[in-house]
Amino acid sequence: MTAEAPRPPLPPFSEATAREKVRLAEDGWNGRNPEKVALAYTPDSKWRNRAEFPQGRKEIAEFLTRKWNKELDYRLIKELWAYTGNRIAVRYAYEYHDDSGNWFRAYGNENWEFDENGLMANRHASINEAPIAEADRKFHWPLGRRPDDHPGLSDLGL
Known part of the structure; x- marks a missing residue:
């Protein structure tokens, strides 16, 4: 239990509140501010992200700092897959390039x-990525929040 202010929407989730929570998470990650993003997690949150297992906000912020220093021009789309009670499952894709200009799309x-209180206590991520040609990119909005009229994953055939 945390003594922090609630971060709505709160569980138990309905379809509408689960979709809202997913979009808020997407918006936060697209803002690429590690310290701000880390505040969406409990102080002792546990992650599994590929071969890394950050625990707590400090390690989460450090992980995200490393990630976004390496994954340049990062753009992410998340989509609700399922929800129940205090759990949400999402699928997502993101695009980025490395410091040599090579583009990638990751799926997960x-x-x-x-x-x-609506803080994420556990996050388990499974991710695969593939190199893509710059011409094959699908995420073309300006850095930051994905515009509301930009297609989602299903609309893009991802």
């Missing part, structure tokens, strides 16, 4: 578990 699934 996440399982999220929230505390009663």
Whole structure:
């Protein structure tokens, strides 16, 4: 249990509130501010992200700092897959390039578990990525929040 202010929407989730939570997470990650993003997680949150297992906000912020220093021009789309009670499953894709200008698209699934205040206590991510040609990119909005009229994953055939 945390003594922090609630971060709505709160569990138990409805379809509408689960979709809202997913979009808020997407918006946060697209903002690429590690310290701000880390505040969406419980102080002792546990992650599984590929071969890394950050725990707590400090390690999460450090992980995200490394990630976004390496994954340049990062743009992410998340989509609700399923929800129940205090859990949400999402699928997502993101595009970025490395410091040599090579582009990649990563695909993944996440399982999220929230505390009663709407903070994520557990995040389990499975991710695969593939190199793509710059001409094959599908995420073309300006850096930051994805515009509301930009297609989602299903609309893009991803």
